[in-house]
Amino acid sequence: MYLTDEQQAIANGEKGETMARVMKTLIMYGETFGADKMVPVTSQYNHLVTSFGLKMMGPVFDLMQQLIDAGAVSQQEFSVDPRPMDPKVPANLLQKFIFRNFMYSKQADYENQLKQLGLMNEDAFTCACYFDQVGNIPKKGDYLSWAESSAVVYANSVLGARCNRNSGIMDIMGSIAGFVPHFGLLTDAGRKATWIVKVTCKEKPEAQLLGSAIGMKVMEEVPFVTGMSRFLGTQLNEENKAYLKDFGAATASNGAVGLYHIENLTPEAKELGASLVAPGAKVYVIDDAELERVKQSYPVVWKDPNAKPKLCFVGCPHLSLEQLVDWTKNLKQGLAESGRKKVLIPTVFTTAPGVKQEFEKTPYARQLRETGVILSCICPLMYMNNPLAGKMPVITCSNKLRTYSTARFYSEDEILHILTKGGKG
Amino acid sequence: MREFQGRVIAPGTVTAPALVSHGGLNTLASFQKALQFGDKKATCGDQNNPDLYNKPMKGKALCLPQTIGSTTGGMVLYCACAMNRQPACMLFSKPIDSLAAAGSILASVWLDGINMPVIDSLGEEFLAFVKDGMTITVGADGRVIVE
Numbered sequence: 001m002y003l004t005d006e007q008q009a010i011a012n013g014e015k016g017e018t019m020a021r022v023m024k025t026l027i028m029y030g031e032t033f034g035a036d037k038m039v040p041v042t043s044q045y046n047h048l049v050t051s052f053g054l055k056m057m058g059p060v061f062d063l064m065q066q067l068i069d070a071g072a073v074s075q076q077e078f079s080v081d082p083r084p085m086d087p088k089v090p091a092n093l094l095q096k097f098i099f100r101n102f103m104y105s106k107q108a109d110y111e112n113q114l115k116q117l118g119l120m121n122e123d124a125f126t127c128a129c130y131f132d133q134v135g136n137i138p139k140k141g142d143y144l145s146w147a148e149s150s151a152v153v154y155a156n157s158v159l160g161a162r163c164n165r166n167s168g169i170m171d172i173m174g175s176i177a178g179f180v181p182h183f184g185l186l187t188d189a190g191r192k193a194t195w196i197v198k199v200t201c202k203e204k205p206e207a208q209l210l211g212s213a214i215g216m217k218v219m220e221e222v223p224f225v226t227g228m229s230r231f232l233g234t235q236l237n238e239e240n241k242a243y244l245k246d247f248g249a250a251t252a253s254n255g256a257v258g259l260y261h262i263e264n265l266t267p268e269a270k271e272l273g274a275s276l277v278a279p280g281a282k283v284y285v286i287d288d289a290e291l292e293r294v295k296q297s298y299p300v301v302w303k304d305p306n307a308k309p310k311l312c313f314v315g316c317p318h319l320s321l322e323q324l325v326d327w328t329k330n331l332k333q334g335l336a337e338s339g340r341k342k343v344l345i346p347t348v349f350t351t352a353p354g355v356k357q358e359f360e361k362t363p364y365a366r367q368l369r370e371t372g373v374i375l376s377c378i379c380p381l382m383y384m385n386n387p388l389a390g391k392m393p394v395i396t397c398s399n400k401l402r403t404y405s406t407a408r409f410y411s412e413d414e415i416l417h418i419l420t421k422g423g424k425g
Numbered sequence: 426m427r428e429f430q431g432r433v434i435a436p437g438t439v440t441a442p443a444l445v446s447h448g449g450l451n452t453l454a455s456f457q458k459a460l461q462f463g464d465k466k467a468t469c470g471d472q473n474n475p476d477l478y479n480k481p482m483k484g485k486a487l488c489l490p491q492t493i494g495s496t497t498g499g500m501v502l503y504c505a506c507a508m509n510r511q512p513a514c515m516l517f518s519k520p521i522d523s524l525a526a527a528g529s530i531l532a533s534v535w536l537d538g539i540n541m542p543v544i545d546s547l548g549e550e551f552l553a554f555v556k557d558g559m560t561i562t563v564g565a566d567g568r569v570i571v572e
Contacts, residue, residue, distance in 0.1 A: 021534055021535065024534050025530055025531060025534045025535070028530045028533070028534065029523075029526060029527060029530055032434060032521065032526045032530070033523070033526070049495070049496050049497050049500075050497065050500060054461065055461070056457075056460040056461045056504060056508075057500075057504055058504075058507075059503060059504050059507030059508065059536075060500060060503070060504060063535055066535075103461065147496040147497075148496055149494070149495055149496045152496065164523050165496055165522075165523045165524060166496060166523065166527065167496055167497070167498055167499025167500055167523065167524045167527035167528060167531075168496060168497045168498075168499060168500030168501075169499065169500045169503060169527070169531055170499055170527040170530075170531065171496075184523065219449060219490075219491070219493060220491065220493070220522055252494075253494055253495065255449070255493055256449065256491070256492075256493040256494065256522060256524075299472055299473065301472045385457060385461070403451070403454065403473060403494065404451075404453060404454050404457075404494070404495065406472070
C-alpha cells in the first residue's frame with residue numbers, strides 16, 4: 001500500500017509510539033483487503049458503535065485510556081450508539097441492580113472517556129445519527145470511518161457516502177489518524193452489485209422482513225434491488241428514508257450488507273442505473289411466499305413459546321419523527337376500535353434524543369403518553385443483553401433486535417394488533 | 426487426512442479440535458453472554474446458529490465461512506482475546522470480512538502475547554470436509570491439515 005511521507009513518518013513513530021500503533025493498525029487493516037493507499041476522512045463527524053460501559057469491555061476501556069493518555073484523540077467530533085440504560089424503561093428490582101452494579105457499572109467512566117475523545121454533545125447517543133435532529137449527515141462521496149452496521153449501510157446506500165463496515169475501535173482509529181485505507185466500499189469497483197434481487201410481492205413488503213431475507217441470502221455482498229418503485233416511488237422522502245433505515249438495518253444484522261442499491265431510488269442507482277450491476281451477478285427472486293418462508297424460519301427461543309408477552313420494543317434502529325407520529329396515530333385508532341385507552345402490554349418506543357425533543361413539542365407526545373407507551377432513547381439491544389431479559393417474553397418488529405436477543409419478531413401490523421386488541425396478531 | 430492452503434492473516438501455529446459453523450458467525454450474538462457472565466468456555470449464545478449454539482468455542486479450531494452482524498464484532502473478538510476466551514484459531518473458507526479482520530488485527534497490534542492464528546481463503550471444500558471434533562493443525566505458512 002502506498003503511504004505518503006506523512007503517513008510513513010507516523011508509522012515510524014515520529015508522533016509517538018501510540019500513534020505509530022494506530023497507523024500500524026490501519027496499515028494492516030488495509031493490506032488485508034488489498035488497499036492501494038490511505039484516503040483522508042472527509043466527513044464532518046464520525047460515528048462510533050461503542051456506547052455502553054459494559055463491565056466485560058475492560059480491555060476496550062484500557063485501550064481508550066491509552067489513546068487519551070497519549071493525546072491520540074479523534075480529529076473529528078463524533079456521535080455514538082444509544083445509551084444502554086433508562087430508568088423509565090420497565091425493569092424489576094433485580095434487573096435494575098444488575099444493570100447498575102454489575103453490567104453497566106462502567107457507564108459513567110466510559111462516557112467521560114468519550115467526552116475526552118471527541119463526543120459531539122450529551123445528546124449524541126443514537127444509532128440513527130443521520131436524522132436531521134441529530135445532524136451527523138455526511139455528504140455524497142464523503143469518506144467515513146464509521147461503525148454501527150445500520151448507520152454504515154444507511155450512509156453508503158441512502159446518502160451515497162463511502163464507508164466500510166468498520167468494527168468498533170477500528171472506527172476511532174481512522175478518526176484519530178485522519179485517514180482510512182482505500183478498499184471495498186470506498187472504491188467504485190467495491191460498490192458494484194453482485195446480486196440482483198427481484199421483488200415481486202403483491203403488496204409493499206415489511207421493511208425489516210425484506211431486509212432480513214436479502215441479508216440472509218447475499219450476506220456481505222451488494223444487492224441491486226428491483227421491483228420496489230411500485231411501493232416506494234422514485235423520491236427519497238421522509239417515509240422512504242425511514243423504510244430504508246429499517247430495511248438496511250435488517251440486511252446488515254441478518255447478514256453483513258454494507259451497501260444496497262434500490263433501482264430508481266437510492267442516489268447511485270438513480271445516477272448509474274443497471275451499470276452498477278457486476279457481470280455474472282446472481283439473482284434472487286422474492287415473492288410473498290418467500291417472505292413468509294423467511295419469517296417462519298425464525299426460531300422461537302422463549303422458555304414457554306405460548307407465554308404472554310411482558311414487554312414490547314419498537315424502534316431498533318431508533319424511530320424517526322415521522323414514524324413516531326404514525327405509530328401514535330395508529331395506536332390511537334387501534335385502541336379506539338377496541339374500546340381501550342391503554343396498550344395491553346408494557347411498551348417502549350425508542351428514538352434519538354433530538355427527535356424526542358422535537359416530538360415532545362407536538363400534540364402527539366401527549367397522545368402517545370395517554371396510550372401508556374414509554375418513549376425512551378435507550379438501546380433495546382443493550383437492555384436485552386442480560387440473562388434476566390433473556391428469560392422474559394419480549395416482542396418486537398425489529399429484525400435486528402430479534403437477531404441479537406431472545407425477542408420474538410412480529411410484523412408492525414401484528415405488533416399493533418397485539419398492543420391494541422390482544423391475541424397473537 | 427487432507428491438507429488445505431490459505432492466506433495468513435494472523436501468524437502462528439496450533440493444533441486443536443475443530444468446531445464448524447456452516448453459516449456466518451455472528452460474533453456479538455455468539456460471544457456476548459460468555460464474556461459478560463464469566464463463562465470461561467465461551468459457550469456460543471447465538472440462537473440463530475444451529476451449528477454452534479450452546480457449544481464451547483474457547484480453545485477450538487473455529488472453522489467458518491465469515492463473520493456477520495453487528496460492527497461491534499471486531500471489538501468483541503478483541504475482548505475475547507484480551508480475556509483469554511478466544512478460539513485456538515479461526516479458519517475462514519472465504520476471504521476474511523472486515524469485522525473479523527479488525528478483531529484479529531487489533532489483538533495483534535494492541536495486546537501482548539496473543540496466539541490466535543487466523544487463516545482465510547481456505548475454500549468451500551475445506552468447510553465441506555471438516556467436521557466437529559476432527560484434529561486441525563495450522564502451520565505458519567497458512568497450511569491447514571485436517572485429520
